[in-house]
Amino acid sequence: MLASIGLSGPVEPNFIAVSDVPNAGVLLALPSLVSTGLLRVGAEHFELPRGYYGLSSIILLLAFLALARVKALECLRYCSPGEWGKLLGLDRVPEVRTLRNKLRLLVETSCPEKWSAALCREWMHDDPEAAGLLYVDGHVRVYHGSQTSLPKRYVSRQRLCLRGTTDYWVNALDAQPFFVVSKPVDPGLVKVLIDDIVPRIERDSPGLVNNEALQGNPLLHRLTLVFDREGYSPVLFATMKRRRIACVTYRKSAGPDWPMEEFGVESVTLNNGERVEMSLAERGVYLPQGDVWVREIRKRTESGHQTPIIATDYISDRSTLAAAMFGRWSQENFFRYMLQHYGLDSLITHAIEDLPDTTQVVNPAHRALDSAIRRDNAKLVRRRARFAALSLNEPIETKAVRRWEKKKAALLMEIEELTANIDELKPQRKATPRHLQVKDLPAEQRFKQLHSSSKHFVDTIKMAAYRAETAMTYVLREVMSRNDDARSLLRALYTNEADLTPDHDAGTLTVRLHHLANRSSDDAIRHICRELTATETIFPETNLRLIYELGSRDNPRDQEV
Structure with a gap:
């Protein structure tokens, strides 16, 4: 209660025995995510005020969402907060508004670029x-x-x-x-x-x-x-x-x-x-x-x-x-x-911010003159081609010759007008600066930039998630006959259900995955489970060592319903 109102916290993860947790397969990516330094380096650069959710929980949630193909924060509105909370050892994950507020605090008080x-x-x-x-x-x-x-x-x-x-x-x-x-x-x-x-x-x-x-x-x-x-x-x-x-x-x-x-x-x-x-x-x-x-x-x-x-x-x-x-x-x-x-282009926030006054942008006046010259040059090329192709193929008669002369004269007049217009615009373009600083733009043509810090923060997590997924594909390809299927198998694995069984006396957290559709996939998953278990990764903010297994068992005792 005190943590929820900001008087203490953050709440430490506390895992209980649960079965059939949706998207629990993303926990297999935790050793790879930890090896990227995402949490360790993040703790050196960010700090959240006291509250229910800690920094590691926020970063892990965003990484798990990316791996489970939840492409935008808004999509979290339609996910069960309690089921996602089980993956973090919490009662529930934050609502979208709370998550956005946490992101705003992180990017305002620190520098995601560093x-x-x-x-x-x-x-x-x-x-x-x-x-x-x-x-x-x-x-x-x-x-x-x-x-x-x-x-x-x-x-x-x-x-x-x-x-x-x-x-x-x-x-x-x-x-x-x-x-x-x-x-x-x-x-x-x-x-x-x-x-x-x-x-x-x-x-x-x-x-x-x-x-x-x-x-x-x-x-x-x-x-x-x-x-x-x-x-x-x-x-x-x-x-x-x-x-x-x-x-x-x-x-x-x-x-x-x-x-x-x-x-x-x-x-x-x-x-x-x-x-x-x-x-x-x-x-x-x-x-x-x-x-x-x-x-x-x-x-x-x-x-x-x-x-x-x-x-x-x-x-x-x-x-x-x-x-x-x-x-x-x-x-x-x-x-x-x-x-x-991964929803690379998805917006993280609708906020905008000012550009630095010294930012160089294209001068609108120069762009307008350049466009006019290009447009007239294109017309001139077409008119000259028509003028050169216009020939008198009919018998030489007075009416035919006059009609031909009239068309030639009209095209020649257009060519001369376009040439004169281009000759007039070129000195203006040369005298007009190609670039201006933002502060020198007319007020009606000034613009702002999208908020960059929050996007950079989430993109960094997506980079780490992609690197973690790539590391897992290398492990899977050791036993798969078709290397191109490794990422497809991981996508299915990340959204697969699993049972979570903590043993606080032994200091372990067993993630028992459910079987997939065929035996070859199960053999590959057993292989990666052995490799990941051998890393002896400790779940962040706990003393629980992760153990990965494949196979369903009866519901553990004290099952949460």
């Missing part, structure tokens, strides 16, 4: 090889609300220009996320790489190559960044080369195809271990815009199409670089999976 950075640093140091080659890509989080008019940007998956916020994700080769950088005003991948992503990687990533080795070999690099053609910039390549960071991306304006004789078939090992044959060729190319020499590697398909990639990694085999570049789809699959199963 928490995320600390976790990222730990993840990179735990797996330094994964931090040596990173994928970088942008994801547009579409906003359909009416609280503010965010700038429009192109959404490739919908092929439309929609309002939203661009999130730049940094992932490992197997698509496990490290961190995300959100930009309500998108300056482009090149600028984000230079200003935000690379400084953070240099600060947080482990030193795979020491300074002595870098000084002894001028071609050696610290790490490699792989991104799509949006980041193609010879100036960027030269800048990253000076910082001893290699870049791999697609080349723009590659020029004519190379002769077929230059290509040779090579065996390439993909990120998932699969070996394929690729027809590859390589040349050294000088890019005068950045005053830098790069490697251009082309892949030739059976149809004869050539895909060129650029690399400033001068040491690795071209087959290794080709595998890294063409394996970039693992990050696209990550976005799709997170959208479909």
